[in-house]
Amino acid sequence: MGVPRxxxxxxxxTLFSPDSRxxxxxxxxxxxxxxxxxxxxxxxxxxxxxxxxxxxxxxLFQFFYYVPTIMPSVVMASCMILMxxxxxxxxxxxxxxxxxxxxPNWTGSQSLVWVVIAVxxxxxxxxxxxxxxxxxxxxxxxxDLYEAASIDGANAWVxxxxxxIPGIAPMLLFNTVSATVxxxxxxFTLLFPLTGGGPGDATKVMSxxxxxxxxxxxxxxxxxxxxxxxxxIVAIVGTVQFRLMDKN
Amino acid sequence: xxxxxxxxxxxxxxxxxxxxxxxxxxxIYWIFANSLxxxxxxSAYPPALFPSNPQWNNYVMVLSDPKTIVYLRNSLILVVGxxxxxxxSSSIVAYPLARMHxxxxxxxxxxxxxxxxxxxxxxxxxxxxxxxxxxxxxxxxxxxxxAFFAQPYNVFLFRQFFxxxxxxxxxxxxxxxxxxxxxxxxxIVPLGKPIFITVGIMSASFWWNxxxxxxxxIDSDNLKPLTVASLTAFQxxxxxxxxxxxxxxAFSMLxxxxxxxxxxxCSRYITEGIKTSGMKD
Numbered sequence: 001m002g003v004p005r006x007x008x009x010x011x012x013x014t015l016f017s018p019d020s021r022x023x024x025x026x027x028x029x030x031x032x033x034x035x036x037x038x039x040x041x042x043x044x045x046x047x048x049x050x051x052x053x054x055x056x057x058x059x060l061f062q063f064f065y066y067v068p069t070i071m072p073s074v075v076m077a078s079c080m081i082l083m084x085x086x087x088x089x090x091x092x093x094x095x096x097x098x099x100x101x102x103x104p105n106w107t108g109s110q111s112l113v114w115v116v117i118a119v120x121x122x123x124x125x126x127x128x129x130x131x132x133x134x135x136x137x138x139x140x141x142x143x144d145l146y147e148a149a150s151i152d153g154a155n156a157w158v159x160x161x162x163x164x165i166p167g168i169a170p171m172l173l174f175n176t177v178s179a180t181v182x183x184x185x186x187x188f189t190l191l192f193p194l195t196g197g198g199p200g201d202a203t204k205v206m207s208x209x210x211x212x213x214x215x216x217x218x219x220x221x222x223x224x225x226x227x228x229x230x231x232x233i234v235a236i237v238g239t240v241q242f243r244l245m246d247k248n
Numbered sequence: 249x250x251x252x253x254x255x256x257x258x259x260x261x262x263x264x265x266x267x268x269x270x271x272x273x274x275x276i277y278w279i280f281a282n283s284l285x286x287x288x289x290x291s292a293y294p295p296a297l298f299p300s301n302p303q304w305n306n307y308v309m310v311l312s313d314p315k316t317i318v319y320l321r322n323s324l325i326l327v328v329g330x331x332x333x334x335x336x337s338s339s340i341v342a343y344p345l346a347r348m349h350x351x352x353x354x355x356x357x358x359x360x361x362x363x364x365x366x367x368x369x370x371x372x373x374x375x376x377x378x379x380x381x382x383x384x385x386x387x388x389x390x391x392x393x394x395a396f397f398a399q400p401y402n403v404f405l406f407r408q409f410f411x412x413x414x415x416x417x418x419x420x421x422x423x424x425x426x427x428x429x430x431x432x433x434x435x436i437v438p439l440g441k442p443i444f445i446t447v448g449i450m451s452a453s454f455w456w457n458x459x460x461x462x463x464x465x466i467d468s469d470n471l472k473p474l475t476v477a478s479l480t481a482f483q484x485x486x487x488x489x490x491x492x493x494x495x496x497x498a499f500s501m502l503x504x505x506x507x508x509x510x511x512x513x514c515s516r517y518i519t520e521g522i523k524t525s526g527m528k529d
Binding site: 046047050051053055059061062063064065066067068069070071072073074075076078079080082083087088089090093122123125129132133135136177178181184185188189192193206207210211214215220223224227228230231234235238 | 372457508
């Protein structure tokens, strides 16, 4: 690293210049965040709903749902790479069983790699954590509301949208915001071992780009500019989420 | 639920629960199954669901490597250091936010929640420059010291729990002559056992999992934690850089076991620790 030299806004000029890959990185970051947040929220809510009804062996089921999500991301990444491997993967084998003769090269395709990322997102710490938060929130939804609604003839679907969702709305907000923040934070830990930003730079999110610039090419100034922009984006996204949910 | 649920609905629910359990648990099973195969056994077609000739020797090979023990030690230093720091600092910050009334409390709490949104990756460059100035690069300090200055998410969880404890308990302690510190240590901390365990487990799992900061701050091989080491440990050096998948999977199993055991020991407390009451104020 050289001696720091003040260059004004030059780093930001480079950032927003037409041939910079910054726009692409931004798009990829958003794509990753949307996939990761929706997958973890949907899965954790389904798991919490299943656990919420009176069931036997609740603790055992909770173990099976929670423990896979606390395996380290590097472990999960290497397991995904093995499962989706084109020659020795179980996914390929299952697809051939289903009659698909030429299963795709999942991690080698710039679009299909997102399927692998979505599957990997199911097994992140966030899913288990959010499931526990949803479970706690579901316990607090008054039971007599459900009884009253079923007497009035509301079916399960109506009860879910009119009672359950409003009842857990504050936790839905909390989980969405923290899942978003965790996506920005956890993107590196998940994607570095899983895709390394590839193929090409199809999955190169902001944190990977910042890491490359700051700690591989020691371009600290440019990396800081990226970090500032990322911070502004996260702040805007977080604020918008709070406002939107506040209205409901 | 109290109202009547038809039998077929109950059956459907159990079927859904079992399917989800199988789906969720399959990756761990697959890691385990492959950790017991030989390297050619892994590339056999069709892939064997149950390894026919379990190679327990894979585990012996991974564990008898002296480097594995060094990586394990490093991971444990990060986990213990961060967990102790987090539990101390975050609970002490959360206590007044939950149980004392003073001007600006709401504002301070909002500010703390707002900092939750600052991505780690944006903080790491100034941290790197700071710890370089302190001559602390390539050591555990840049990763352990910050834990002693409270994390917003954990402050939030502690506050939620402390809010749910009845006010009269503090008042009784104060009447008996406890000051704020004594009330905190002798009354709130014992009552808050579930949340201390919850946050402890979350912090420990996070640091057992963490890859980014050790990659930034650690250069020496003998200071790397298991996560960083697992990226390169079983790549056969050669022209095709092939992976020794069987050993990689045995190593992976060893990385899954501690968090799984921790969960089994503490699951009772984890669910108790998450309080959603007080969310709406």
